[in-house]
Amino acid sequence: MNDPWITLRQFTQARIAQGRVGCSLPTKALLDFQLAHASARDAVQQVWDVKIFAGEVEKLGLESLILTTPVSSRPQYLQRPDLGRCLTKSSHEILEARASQAIDVALIVSNGLSSTAVDDHGLALLQTVVAGYAERGLRIGPICLVANARVALADEIGALLNARLAVIIVGERPGLSAADSLGMYLTYAPKPGNTDAERNCISNIRPPAGLSYNAAAAKLAYLSEQALQRGLSGVALKDDMPAQWFTEIGGAALLKKL
Amino acid sequence: MNYSATAQGKSVHFRDLRTLLAKATPRRAADELAGLAADSEVERAVAQQVLADVPLRQFIEEPLIAPEQDEVSRLILERHDAQAFAPIANLSVGEFRDWLLTEQSDVAAISAGLMPEMVAAVSKIMRNQDLIAVARRCRVVTRFRSTIGLPGRLATRLQPNHPTDDPRGIAASILDGLLYGSGDAVIGINPATDNLHNVHTLLNLLDEIIAQYQIPTQSCVLAHVTTSMELMQRGAPVDLLFQSIAGTEAANRSFGIDLAMLREAKAMAENLGRASAGQQLMYFETGQGSALSANAHHGIDAQTCEARAYAVAKEFDPLLVNTVVGFIGPEYLYDGKQIIRAGLEDHFCGKLLGVPMGCDICYTNHAEADQNDMDTLLTLLGVAGCNFIMGIPGADDVMLAYQSTSFHDALYLRQVLGLRPAPEFEAWLQRMGIFDGQNRLAAARNATPLLTNFHGLPSA
Numbered sequence: 001m002n003d004p005w006i007t008l009r010q011f012t013q014a015r016i017a018q019g020r021v022g023c024s025l026p027t028k029a030l031l032d033f034q035l036a037h038a039s040a041r042d043a044v045q046q047v048w049d050v051k052i053f054a055g056e057v058e059k060l061g062l063e064s065l066i067l068t069t070p071v072s073s074r075p076q077y078l079q080r081p082d083l084g085r086c087l088t089k090s091s092h093e094i095l096e097a098r099a100s101q102a103i104d105v106a107l108i109v110s111n112g113l114s115s116t117a118v119d120d121h122g123l124a125l126l127q128t129v130v131a132g133y134a135e136r137g138l139r140i141g142p143i144c145l146v147a148n149a150r151v152a153l154a155d156e157i158g159a160l161l162n163a164r165l166a167v168i169i170v171g172e173r174p175g176l177s178a179a180d181s182l183g184m185y186l187t188y189a190p191k192p193g194n195t196d197a198e199r200n201c202i203s204n205i206r207p208p209a210g211l212s213y214n215a216a217a218a219k220l221a222y223l224s225e226q227a228l229q230r231g232l233s234g235v236a237l238k239d240d241m242p243a244q245w246f247t248e249i250g251g252a253a254l255l256k257k258l
Numbered sequence: 259m260n261y262s263a264t265a266q267g268k269s270v271h272f273r274d275l276r277t278l279l280a281k282a283t284p285r286r287a288a289d290e291l292a293g294l295a296a297d298s299e300v301e302r303a304v305a306q307q308v309l310a311d312v313p314l315r316q317f318i319e320e321p322l323i324a325p326e327q328d329e330v331s332r333l334i335l336e337r338h339d340a341q342a343f344a345p346i347a348n349l350s351v352g353e354f355r356d357w358l359l360t361e362q363s364d365v366a367a368i369s370a371g372l373m374p375e376m377v378a379a380v381s382k383i384m385r386n387q388d389l390i391a392v393a394r395r396c397r398v399v400t401r402f403r404s405t406i407g408l409p410g411r412l413a414t415r416l417q418p419n420h421p422t423d424d425p426r427g428i429a430a431s432i433l434d435g436l437l438y439g440s441g442d443a444v445i446g447i448n449p450a451t452d453n454l455h456n457v458h459t460l461l462n463l464l465d466e467i468i469a470q471y472q473i474p475t476q477s478c479v480l481a482h483v484t485t486s487m488e489l490m491q492r493g494a495p496v497d498l499l500f501q502s503i504a505g506t507e508a509a510n511r512s513f514g515i516d517l518a519m520l521r522e523a524k525a526m527a528e529n530l531g532r533a534s535a536g537q538q539l540m541y542f543e544t545g546q547g548s549a550l551s552a553n554a555h556h557g558i559d560a561q562t563c564e565a566r567a568y569a570v571a572k573e574f575d576p577l578l579v580n581t582v583v584g585f586i587g588p589e590y591l592y593d594g595k596q597i598i599r600a601g602l603e604d605h606f607c608g609k610l611l612g613v614p615m616g617c618d619i620c621y622t623n624h625a626e627a628d629q630n631d632m633d634t635l636l637t638l639l640g641v642a643g644c645n646f647i648m649g650i651p652g653a654d655d656v657m658l659a660y661q662s663t664s665f666h667d668a669l670y671l672r673q674v675l676g677l678r679p680a681p682e683f684e685a686w687l688q689r690m691g692i693f694d695g696q697n698r699l700a701a702a703r704n705a706t707p708l709l710t711n712f713h714g715l716p717s718a
Contacts (some may be wrong), residue, residue, distance in 0.1 A: 011430045016434035025652070177661075211422055
């Protein structure tokens with residue numbers, strides 16, 4: 001039932017060459033899609049056990065802080081993004097009490113829209129990111145772990161920690177082909193009220209199908225150094241890092257073929 | 259002006275025009291999130307009655323955002339054409355609905371006399387079938403290498419995204435799409451990263467595919483407009499210039515743009531002279547809730563903000579305007595019902611304002627919606643005369659992690675409604691042996707030369 005060019009699936013997870021019955025999908029392809037959608041829907045509702053994750057972070061020899069937002073359930077998280085963008089009073093006080101000396105980078109981890117993503121890739125990515133910053137001599141604060149956060153929460157945390165940069169590692173919305181994708185957002189001079197135009201984003205971190213930990217951490221280190229040097233982030237900070245992968249996979253040869 | 263009414267023995271008062279507009283809006287998560295929505299169904303129904311009595315002139319006299327605070331408001335007022343407005347100048351919002359639904363009314367003639375707020379207002383007291391019936395009579399035709407928006411035609415954006423922008427994966431999805439007759443509006447990639455080298459590579463890839471097979475379509479890599487500007491300076495082959503836009507100056511600032519920047523970028527792209535059939539080259543995307551998401555809505559409901567974004571689009575004579583209706587998530591459009599309604603409103607408002615509207619008929623996995631809802635909206639927009647929809651392998655975008663419409667969906671819509679691809683592209687599909695001359699996939703399309711050459715893709 002599939003189309004003869006199905007061999008091209010070796011290059012992409014996209015649902016290509018599915019074949020057709022009339023104008024429609026063959027039954028198997030249709031039901032595969034339904035199952036994938038059901039899995040993604042279930043993944044969105046899954047809660048994150050932040051204490052277990054904190055234990056793993058400690059094992060890496062890193063200090064972690066568990067913080068909270070006013071969000072009380074996954075359904076509320078989905079409908080009230082405003083609540084995911086602020087800390088509870090007690091968490092606010094915890095950060096206020098300890099922010100004495102300035103740091104370079106405030107690192108935050110949240111499950112966001114996919115607890116699976118942060119459980120599958122969060123620790124390994126965090127480890128790679130921390131190592132990248134250590135190599136460059138950048139000081140990081142405690143790893144702030146927050147369930148049910150939105151990206152902009154990093155602004156408040158970064159400001160309270162006197163950080164020059166805020167970086168949040170967050171679970172991305174589950175798709176049909178993958179429920180385990182992480183994103184990282186970087187903001188220079190974080191403070192409540194930062195707009196999305198002031199952020200740089202690295203997304204689709206989910207090896208092996210998506211970006212690898214090393215590639216993501218290298219990109220983050222590059223953007224962080226650029227942001228600190230130039231005193232800005234976001235749209236004005238262009239990512240001009242040479243693309244290694246292109247030569248690696250022989251992209252130029254491909255172009256000739258096409 | 260006093261916005262009040264008595265309903266069921268109680269007096270109901272609305273503070274100002276923007277409050278009235280928000281309260282009159284069909285139920286929407288975004289307005290509830292913003293604290294602007296009606297408190298009850300009765301308050302909503304009464305607000306609609308009060309809104310129906312508001313004279314259209316009131317929108318000129320009571321700008322929702324003071325023009326001195328907002329360049330989009332200034333643009334709307336500056337571009338308002340009093341002469342075109344004259345035939346409807348004495349109508350109220352309710353009378354305007356009646357006028358629009360009257361078959362003899364020349365909708366195109368008054369388009370330049372409309373402000374987006376007037377169009378948003380009338381849409382709030384229109385049923386879904388009204389939105390379809392009126393939009394169907396508004397045609398907006400644009401051209402670059404293909405002609406989009408002609409009656410009886412439906413174009414598609416081929417969207418071959420890949421999670422790491424791997425050119426082989428992208429090429430595979432492009433080939434799949436072309437073999438299913440997709441891609442006449444644009445072959446448009448959302449890049450996984452805005453990295454300059456990466457975007458440049460993708461632009462070259464699209465340029466070579468289109469040139470080699472002489473495909474009458476245009477390419478786009480949907481990077482930030484400043485990325486495209488930088489790459490144009492480096493000599494990259496930019497066909498369409500993309501940018502997300504919104505309906506307030508502050509929301510546009512949160513996207514890192516303003517009107518002056520868009521003007522500069524458009525002039526740069528025009529200088530490349532890459533079009534053959536026409537001169538439109540801007541591609542904009544919008545969506546209800548974007549201004550609220552940027553905390554830049556000024557107390558205006560999401561749908562009215564969205565209509566104002568079309569005034570921004572119109573200023574730049576775009577080839578394509580795409581409302582990405584369900585992408586933003588359930589906190590703005592909660593379920594299939596709200597997504598369907600918003601899609602019809604956006605298409606209606608855009609068309610009435612003279613903008614070449616297409617729709618990314620879509621939803622995310624945290625919304626209460628599924629592919630059945632998309633089938634419904636797809637069919638309704640086909641009837642309404644939507645210029646273009648998305649074509650994504652199996653409706654599953656493996657980079658952006660959401661579901662839209664598939665290559666198959668476009669074939670379905672073309673079949674049940676007798677809609678054909680853009681004329682130049684239809685001729686090309688026949689030439690390549692992909693279509694059979696009767697608006698259907700050819701039985702022998704596996705013999706297309708396209709497939710033979712693509713077999714030369716390097717192995718992984």
